[in-house]
Amino acid sequence: MPFNRKLQKFSASINEVEIGTGDKAVKLGGQNVLPFYFFDGSLGNGCKIGVEISDLGIENDAEGVKAYYAGCNTIGEMAKKASEMPGADFVVLRLEGGDPNGLNKPVDELIAIVKEVADATDAPLVVEGCKNVEKDAELLPKVAEVLQGRNALIMSAKEENYKAVGAAAGLAYGQKVGAESAVDINLAKQLNVVLTQLGVAAQSIVMNTGSAAVGYGFDYTISTFDRVRAAALGQDDKMLQMPIITPVSSETWTVKESTASEEDEPAWGPVEERGVSMEVQTAVACLVSGSDAVIVKHPQTVATLSQLIKELA
Amino acid sequence: MALSGIQIFKLTPKKNCKECGSPTCMAFAMKVAQGAKKIEECPYMSDDALAQLSEATAPPMKTIKVGAGDNEHTLGGETVLYRHEKTFVNKTLYAAKVCSCMDDAEIEARLAQVPAVDYERISERMYTEMIYVNQAPSAGTDKFVELAKKAAAIRPVILDAKDEEAAKAAVDAVKDTKPVLMGANASNYEAFCKIAADAGVVLGVSGTSIEELYDTVAALEKLGNKNLIIDVTLDSIKATFEAAVLVRRTALKDNDRTFGYPSIVNLTKLTDDKTMEEALVTLFTMKYGSIVIVDKMDYATALPLYGLRQNLFTDPQKPMKVAPGIYPLNGADENSVCLTTVDFALTYFLVSGELERSGVPVNLVISDAGGLSVLTSWAAGKFSSTSISKYILENVADKVKSRKLIIPGKVAVLKGDLEAKLPGWEIVVAPLEAVQLVKFLKDMKANGEI
Ligand code: B12
Ligand code: SF4
Numbered sequence: 001m002p003f004n005r006k007l008q009k010f011s012a013s014i015n016e017v018e019i020g021t022g023d024k025a026v027k028l029g030g031q032n033v034l035p036f037y038f039f040d041g042s043l044g045n046g047c048k049i050g051v052e053i054s055d056l057g058i059e060n061d062a063e064g065v066k067a068y069y070a071g072c073n074t075i076g077e078m079a080k081k082a083s084e085m086p087g088a089d090f091v092v093l094r095l096e097g098g099d100p101n102g103l104n105k106p107v108d109e110l111i112a113i114v115k116e117v118a119d120a121t122d123a124p125l126v127v128e129g130c131k132n133v134e135k136d137a138e139l140l141p142k143v144a145e146v147l148q149g150r151n152a153l154i155m156s157a158k159e160e161n162y163k164a165v166g167a168a169a170g171l172a173y174g175q176k177v178g179a180e181s182a183v184d185i186n187l188a189k190q191l192n193v194v195l196t197q198l199g200v201a202a203q204s205i206v207m208n209t210g211s212a213a214v215g216y217g218f219d220y221t222i223s224t225f226d227r228v229r230a231a232a233l234g235q236d237d238k239m240l241q242m243p244i245i246t247p248v249s250s251e252t253w254t255v256k257e258s259t260a261s262e263e264d265e266p267a268w269g270p271v272e273e274r275g276v277s278m279e280v281q282t283a284v285a286c287l288v289s290g291s292d293a294v295i296v297k298h299p300q301t302v303a304t305l306s307q308l309i310k311e312l313a
Numbered sequence: 314m315a316l317s318g319i320q321i322f323k324l325t326p327k328k329n330c331k332e333c334g335s336p337t338c339m340a341f342a343m344k345v346a347q348g349a350k351k352i353e354e355c356p357y358m359s360d361d362a363l364a365q366l367s368e369a370t371a372p373p374m375k376t377i378k379v380g381a382g383d384n385e386h387t388l389g390g391e392t393v394l395y396r397h398e399k400t401f402v403n404k405t406l407y408a409a410k411v412c413s414c415m416d417d418a419e420i421e422a423r424l425a426q427v428p429a430v431d432y433e434r435i436s437e438r439m440y441t442e443m444i445y446v447n448q449a450p451s452a453g454t455d456k457f458v459e460l461a462k463k464a465a466a467i468r469p470v471i472l473d474a475k476d477e478e479a480a481k482a483a484v485d486a487v488k489d490t491k492p493v494l495m496g497a498n499a500s501n502y503e504a505f506c507k508i509a510a511d512a513g514v515v516l517g518v519s520g521t522s523i524e525e526l527y528d529t530v531a532a533l534e535k536l537g538n539k540n541l542i543i544d545v546t547l548d549s550i551k552a553t554f555e556a557a558v559l560v561r562r563t564a565l566k567d568n569d570r571t572f573g574y575p576s577i578v579n580l581t582k583l584t585d586d587k588t589m590e591e592a593l594v595t596l597f598t599m600k601y602g603s604i605v606i607v608d609k610m611d612y613a614t615a616l617p618l619y620g621l622r623q624n625l626f627t628d629p630q631k632p633m634k635v636a637p638g639i640y641p642l643n644g645a646d647e648n649s650v651c652l653t654t655v656d657f658a659l660t661y662f663l664v665s666g667e668l669e670r671s672g673v674p675v676n677l678v679i680s681d682a683g684g685l686s687v688l689t690s691w692a693a694g695k696f697s698s699t700s701i702s703k704y705i706l707e708n709v710a711d712k713v714k715s716r717k718l719i720i721p722g723k724v725a726v727l728k729g730d731l732e733a734k735l736p737g738w739e740i741v742v743a744p745l746e747a748v749q750l751v752k753f754l755k756d757m758k759a760n761g762e763i
Contacts, residue, residue: 003527215620223397256748281617
């Protein structure tokens with residue numbers, strides 16, 4: 001008997017969500033297959049890559065990142081350069097400095113940065129808050145307001161602050177809403193339910209179902225992706241059909257593998273190589289489990305991921 | 314594929330003699346279907362029925378062993394496509410490449426590199442388990458055989474022979490180490506099958522398409538060889554990915570046992586770019602490579618990869634925990650400072666590793682935090698000022714004289730409450746990451762704080 005090729009057909013598909021405007025706009029989702037399973041059906045818009053920049057600058061970044069932005073003096077110049085990184089689809093601005101337990105930069109100062117970035121590039125924009133839920137509840141609605149007309153993705157609305165963030169980004173100012181939950185399919189679904197009950201269109205939501213560096217609790221991340229996709233496609237669960245975006249660089253560049261000096265770990269070889277490997281491997285592991293977009297920062301990572309996505313298209 | 318009670322019932326003798334302990338053959342069949350009874354408990358089953366049952370209840374994917382003695386590894390035996398459905402059982406193995414086309418210096422360097430990556434991560438040894446020995450057609454048989462012998466002295470080998478003569482010579486030279494013989498394909502499989510079967514080694518099946526692979530496996534099974542591995546490497550990344558997924562899925566989801574074998578992915582045939590290889594080794598670890606061949610394995614590749622593999626293959630039902638208690642490190646005694654973290658095995662491993670590296674005597678205090686990470690247990694209320702202070706007062710205060718407690722940076726918010734609940738104790742907030750501990754403790758020591 002010859003090989004009988006059986007396809008895994010789903011009647012459901014992942015929502016298509018567009019971010020940005022004009023010819024640089026990108027669409028996420030749209031596929032009716034498991035990640036990269038081109039042989040079963042349509043990959044939709046394929047996986048996308050976001051390049052992270054931060055209000056904290058690049059002082060603590062790898063040499064390759066610094067070299068890439070050499071000559072940039074302002075965050076605006078960096079944003080423009082980020083948007084030109086070969087393989088990049090969109091720019092991600094992280095407002096880390098807002099964290100009350102860190103620099104605690106005032107909202108006005110951060111909003112000025114958002115404006116500067118928006119003026120510097122017409123690439124699609126994703127803005128991440130500072131992770132502190134109270135501060136983000138204050139900051140992100142203002143971000144949504146100043147980015148009116150840009151169709152940006154505002155990260156993140158969480159269980160604790162989804163009303164403030166969701167209402168501003170998803171209702172008042174016509175942006176896309178990033179729904180962030182803690183590595184659990186039920187929490188992811190619940191957040192989408194309450195956001196849609198608030199009035200945010202399901203088609204305006206992109207999920208962040210949790211992220212970690214490989215080796216650091218990543219087992220739960222994988223299983224959450226797998227289960228979310230099984231429910232979205234296999235059971236046609238409308239409240240889990242949002243595309244998934246996963247911040248990778250913010251997890252991978254702080255772990256020991258990417259930070260320990262060669263002096264401390266002579267056998268391990270150059271730090272930067274390890275950092276890139278950690279970022280690449282974590283990003284690929286996310287993409288092959290379910291992320292429609294990953295957020296990374298090293299130019300070599302971006303080049304490799306974009307090549308891989310092309311090879312598998 | 315599991316049989317239903319009715320299907321099993323049809324195979325029973327239908328005597329209702331109760332000797333199996335069940336009132337009727339039907340009741341017995343139902344219990345067998347649920348796994349509550351074994352078919353052998355009925356003394357009257359015909360040989361034919363038993364054969365049918367064992368075929369039907371055999372696992373969908375064979376378990377194959379490679380290597381000998383301490384170097385023996387088990388491949389395959391998987392029953393699910395996703396780790397949350399049950400658990401993945403036999404982790405992906407990695408092989409580094411040597412080729413008879415390389416000069417001696419290059420070969421020496423590569424063979425020396427293999428044992429160089431070898432370390433422990435949460436009680437698991439992380440190293441390059443195998444060596445892939447490739448025959449360059451131009452280099453002839455002798456050099457290939459010599460290389461096979463050298464490599465097999467270090468790790469179990471995967472022999473990629475280009476012709477029968479080389480295959481036979483190399484296999485015979487190292488057969489006691491239980492290598493894998495690759496290179497059986499649609500045109501030579503009979504000869505390769507004989508070489509592998511005579512030597513009792515696993516045969517790797519290659520092809521130019523999924524269909525061809527399938528036919529060759531079927532033909533080999535017909536010859537009686539079921540000690541196989543399928544080389545899913547095709548002529549592009551895309552085709553190889555498709556083959557890796559379809560081979561596994563056809564076996565596990567569609568119950569077609571012709572593809573019920575472990576797979577090999579040979580990345581050295583797909584890319585010469587190191588970063589791309591890192592991307593691909595991740596891809597094929599996640600999607601169903603039982604053995605993945607890389608050009609070289611160094612720490613940059615290994616550190617994330619082995620962490621990922623460990624995550625992927627852990628049992629999703631079992632959190633990995635360590636026992637609560639006081640762990641005195643670096644010769645700590647009752648006067649040494651206390652430092653606390655959670656009972657999640659990964660966290661314990663990372664933190665204790667750094668503490669040991671610092672050389673500073675520390676009492677590592679572990680309380681019951683549900684086996685969760687620092688922030689997870691904090692968010693779940695299992696690593697709180699109440700739980701920590703209670704543990705310190707009940708289990709630590711009478712054993713340790715130092716009144717200084719270092720807490721993880723990620724729970725800096727607990728400082729105030731802990732000070733209130735532990736009068737007389739000084740609470741010190743450490744950095745966010747364990748890797749920063751060495752410097753932190755050395756600085757504290759230099760400043761006379763501990
Ligand atoms: C995997 C995971 C889970 C797993 C648990 C796995 C486990 N065994 O812990 C599951 C899915 C069960 C889970 C559940 C929850 N989680 Co969770 N989870 C994660 C995830 C993705 C990784 C955690 C991990 O394994 N980290 C690796 C370990 C090694 O890290 P660690 O223990 O912190 O140790 C590091 C440092 O702290 C340091 N360190 C440790 N001790 C010490 C001591 C000293 C002195 C020093 C210097 C350093 C140090 O060393 C390590 C390396 O540097 C994180 C997100 C992330 N990327 O971190 C979220 C996260 C921790 N979870 C979160 C939440 C909210 C939850 C839930 C409460 C969700 C809910 N509402 O139900 C539940 C709670 C659990 C419950 N109810 O039982 C939040 C916490 C938010 C916050 N800031 O408070 C996070 C941050 C995700 C998020 N962004 O929302 N989670
Ligand atoms: S021992 Fe066999 S024949 Fe007798 S009742 Fe049980 S199943 Fe039926």
